[in-house]
Amino acid sequence: MNVELRDPNTIMKLSRLGSFHQSKLSFLRSFLNEFKDWDYKRDIFNLDKNGFGIAVYSFKKQERVYSLICFANQINDNERSDRVIATKWDAAFTLYDGIPNNQDIERLKNEVPKQEVGRLSYKELTLSRANKSVRVFDHVVESLSNGVQPNLSLLEKVGYLYRTTAVYGSGKFGLADRFRIKNRDEINGPFRLEMMLVYLVRQFTFDQVNHVAKSKNPKKAVNLDLKICKSLGIGNSTGLGMAPFIVNHPTLLNNWIFCRETALKKIREIKKVKSNDSDLFKSCIRNSIKNITSWNTESKYQLDKIKNLLRDIKKFVDFIENEFDFHVDYPFNEIYLWIEKETCEECIEYIVSIMMEPYGEITNPLIKKMSSEEEKYFNIPTDRTVNELIEIIEKKYPYILSINFNKKENYKKFWFISKNKEEPRLADRFEEQGSDLEQPLAVARDIKKLRERLSTYKKDLTIDQFLIKNSDLRHVVRRAFIIEKFPYSEIQDNTIGENVVPIDMLRLKLSFFGALKFDPRSDKWLRICMFQGAPLPNELKNYDEQWVYQSHFKI
Amino acid sequence: MRSLSEIETTSKRACRAMGFSWGVSEEVAKGIRLLELFGLPGVKNLNQYYENQDKENFENLDLINEDNKAYNSPLCPINLGIRFLDQVKKIENINQCRFKKVAYPILLLPFLSRSSEIIGKKISFKFDKNEFLLNFNINISSNFLDKEFPVIASEAEISFLENKDSFTDREWKNLYKLSEETFVEETESLKQGAAGAGLTDND
Numbered sequence: 001m002n003v004e005l006r007d008p009n010t011i012m013k014l015s016r017l018g019s020f021h022q023s024k025l026s027f028l029r030s031f032l033n034e035f036k037d038w039d040y041k042r043d044i045f046n047l048d049k050n051g052f053g054i055a056v057y058s059f060k061k062q063e064r065v066y067s068l069i070c071f072a073n074q075i076n077d078n079e080r081s082d083r084v085i086a087t088k089w090d091a092a093f094t095l096y097d098g099i100p101n102n103q104d105i106e107r108l109k110n111e112v113p114k115q116e117v118g119r120l121s122y123k124e125l126t127l128s129r130a131n132k133s134v135r136v137f138d139h140v141v142e143s144l145s146n147g148v149q150p151n152l153s154l155l156e157k158v159g160y161l162y163r164t165t166a167v168y169g170s171g172k173f174g175l176a177d178r179f180r181i182k183n184r185d186e187i188n189g190p191f192r193l194e195m196m197l198v199y200l201v202r203q204f205t206f207d208q209v210n211h212v213a214k215s216k217n218p219k220k221a222v223n224l225d226l227k228i229c230k231s232l233g234i235g236n237s238t239g240l241g242m243a244p245f246i247v248n249h250p251t252l253l254n255n256w257i258f259c260r261e262t263a264l265k266k267i268r269e270i271k272k273v274k275s276n277d278s279d280l281f282k283s284c285i286r287n288s289i290k291n292i293t294s295w296n297t298e299s300k301y302q303l304d305k306i307k308n309l310l311r312d313i314k315k316f317v318d319f320i321e322n323e324f325d326f327h328v329d330y331p332f333n334e335i336y337l338w339i340e341k342e343t344c345e346e347c348i349e350y351i352v353s354i355m356m357e358p359y360g361e362i363t364n365p366l367i368k369k370m371s372s373e374e375e376k377y378f379n380i381p382t383d384r385t386v387n388e389l390i391e392i393i394e395k396k397y398p399y400i401l402s403i404n405f406n407k408k409e410n411y412k413k414f415w416f417i418s419k420n421k422e423e424p425r426l427a428d429r430f431e432e433q434g435s436d437l438e439q440p441l442a443v444a445r446d447i448k449k450l451r452e453r454l455s456t457y458k459k460d461l462t463i464d465q466f467l468i469k470n471s472d473l474r475h476v477v478r479r480a481f482i483i484e485k486f487p488y489s490e491i492q493d494n495t496i497g498e499n500v501v502p503i504d505m506l507r508l509k510l511s512f513f514g515a516l517k518f519d520p521r522s523d524k525w526l527r528i529c530m531f532q533g534a535p536l537p538n539e540l541k542n543y544d545e546q547w548v549y550q551s552h553f554k555i
Numbered sequence: 556m557r558s559l560s561e562i563e564t565t566s567k568r569a570c571r572a573m574g575f576s577w578g579v580s581e582e583v584a585k586g587i588r589l590l591e592l593f594g595l596p597g598v599k600n601l602n603q604y605y606e607n608q609d610k611e612n613f614e615n616l617d618l619i620n621e622d623n624k625a626y627n628s629p630l631c632p633i634n635l636g637i638r639f640l641d642q643v644k645k646i647e648n649i650n651q652c653r654f655k656k657v658a659y660p661i662l663l664l665p666f667l668s669r670s671s672e673i674i675g676k677k678i679s680f681k682f683d684k685n686e687f688l689l690n691f692n693i694n695i696s697s698n699f700l701d702k703e704f705p706v707i708a709s710e711a712e713i714s715f716l717e718n719k720d721s722f723t724d725r726e727w728k729n730l731y732k733l734s735e736e737t738f739v740e741e742t743e744s745l746k747q748g749a750a751g752a753g754l755t756d757n758d
Contacts, residue, residue, distance in 0.1 A: 121556065171560025179559070378585065379673060382641040417568075440577040464641035468617045471637075474578020 003268040005261045012492040018504025019345040023353035024363040026514030031195035040537040049215035051208045057200045067096040068200035071113050080131050082165045082237040089129035095197045097123050120174040126197045130162040137161050144213035147220040159529045161205040163235025167194045202234045202531050233532030239525040243505040244424045247441050252372040254486035256512050259366040266362045267355050268333040277358035278326040284357045287549035299520040305346050312347035380478050387459035393451045396483045400444040409498040415441040442496045446476040563588040586665030593695050604659045613658050624655035632659045636666030643670040651714040660708040668692045677716040682708035
């Protein structure tokens with residue numbers, strides 16, 4: 001049986017992309033899989049009694065070493081902010097390519113804590129900073145120093161000791177450009193070094209909290225229980241900075257979604273499912289319910305989504321436990337058709353993710369295809385004709401062509417880069433200044449404009465001739481030729497409409513990172529948790545691949 | 556040191572601020588990145604171009620022909636580069652084209668380099684005794700290193716080089732003969748079992 005890939009006009013809608021969940025394809029899971037047989041070491045740990053100082057952690061395999069350098073600094077409570085406008089953080093980190101010497105550490109000590117205004121070099125690969133969840137960190141120190149383990153309900157509510165507020169890579173602030181490292185086998189997957197940084201930072205937070213507790217009360221203090229450590233992750237506050245990324249990297253976006261869709265297609269095409277595989281699928285679904293019930297947020301938007309998800313998951317569990325027979329041919333196809341008919345978007349994508357759990361042989365080869373050589377597709381095929389371009393646009397953007405951009409509500413917002421922090425922002429073009437400096441992220445509006453403009457030209461005119469007088473649309477001419485080859489390269493929605501929910505764009509990217517428990521704090525930023533439930537570094541050589549579904553607290 | 560990623564992003568935004576469209580700015584930014592990657596002063600010349608843009612009011616060209624000239628001010632290298640890139644498959648048929656007065660000729664180089672890759676031919680770019688060879692966007696070779704790039708190329712010539720060997724037949728044969736010394740003479744029995752043996756080839 002041949003199952004068609006799902007239609008991009010359904011999957012690439014913002015509401016659907018904003019319903020995606022982590023899966024076996026997620027970058028933090030593929031990072032753990034890639035680095036599980038590397039040697040982990042804590043090389044330096046020079047912290048004072050308050051936990052301030054320098055620490056270095058590394059992963060090593062043969063001659064290759066990656067070292068995380070941590071700078072923990074004292075800041076006042078009134079200086080602590082997760083917003084991008086902050087200038088001080090509890091800790092700052094960089095991932096160094098190799099083993100740093102004392103000169104490197106001295107140089108980085110002056111630059112890394114400054115973050116965006118510091119200068120890094122090609123020897124540094126990623127850069128980040130993080131703030132303590134003060135109430136959790138202080139509570140854990142207090143408990144451990146008194147010889148007892150912390151209150152689990154508080155830990156469960158927050159889920160981490162620290163949260164990062166940005167993770168930078170790929171040449172930002174002088175960091176190494178991607179071309180310098182892209183041919184390394186272990187980097188053959190997107191954001192792998194960013195994942196390594198976050199993972200090692202998680203270990204630093206445990207070591208720091210133990211150290212401070214021990215310094216406070218050397219005789220009585222105990223270490224944080226390893227099972228509790230494992231149930232903690234690293235938090236992350238994410239704003240609009242991530243949103244333009246997925247518009248600005250169309251072939252990369254395509255490859256992420258295409259791999260996910262290909263995995264689903266292949267799973268739906270399995271005629272007979274082994275009982276081990278169906279058991280694993282059912283057990284992951286059952287275990288995952290605890291992830292939903294322990295998902296804390298005050299966002300009405302997300303609470304409604306969680307409520308619907310939980311309702312539909314329970315309905316689905318009832319269906320597979322009591323009605324469904326896995327012995328039928330193509331059982332996952334039957335399941336998919338059922339969930340598409342009976343459940344909400346959030347639940348459909350949740351179950352699609354879990355369908356991949358038994359099928360490493362399907363997902364592992366796809367992980368290697370999730371990067372993109374974007375330069376290869378940059379040139380516009382200018383010998384093609386106006387008619388060919390019209391056909392591509394009509395075939396690939398049917399929904400976008402139906403949007404009426406003469407209506408104010410459909411172009412109310414505009415994207416711009418803020419002058420003070422060089423970060424993307426979204427504003428109302430009728431109330432705020434600056435729409436003349438709009439970023440080229442209104443793809444739907446510009447594609448529609450391109451279609452209208454093309455209709456005023458002769459159909460056999462070549463694109464080089466069209467571009468002579470239509471330079472303003474060059475960016476979308478390029479995109480249209482990209483989508484011809486890459487069907488999932490474009491968000492099939494209006495990114496400047498009155499009702500756009502920017503966090504849908506963030507959520508898409510974060511789900512591919514492997515984030516859990518999205519907690520929107522507004523329609524423009526959210527908190528998440530990464531690596532909650534993940535094996536600790538010294539457990540990597542032998543760990544449960546389905547750890548994500550065991551991430552709730554238990555001792 | 557600035558990373559290439561920073562150079563590309565900043566060049567793109569700067570070009571947009573100069574008044575170019577986002578699509579053209581993307582092309583220029585890729586070009587400046589390429590120049591800096593090849594060790595050529597892209598950022599410096601883009602800055603100088605910007606400083607003189609208003610004063611000079613550089614001329615644009617829509618269609619590239621065999622002979623092209625600017626009437627009042629020098630030709631804009633960015634407009635010329637974009638047109639060359641877009642029209643390269645047509646220009647290739649001309650084989651050689653000449654330009655009078657091109658401003659900041661270095662800014663034209665990345666467009667020629669990418670054009671060379673698109674058509675699969677090396678491109679030669681000569682102006683005022685200076686020569687550049689654009690090799691399929693893999694590298695740019697030149698006799699121009701360590702000199703200050705001119706602001707204007709008064710006479711420029713672009714040629715498409717046919718794909719041909721840079722060595723003589725004799726040189727090739729000598730090398731091939733030497734390479735044969737790594738081969739082993741096959742025995743009769745091995746020949747009998749080789750691919751296709753025992754079949755007629757007229758099936």
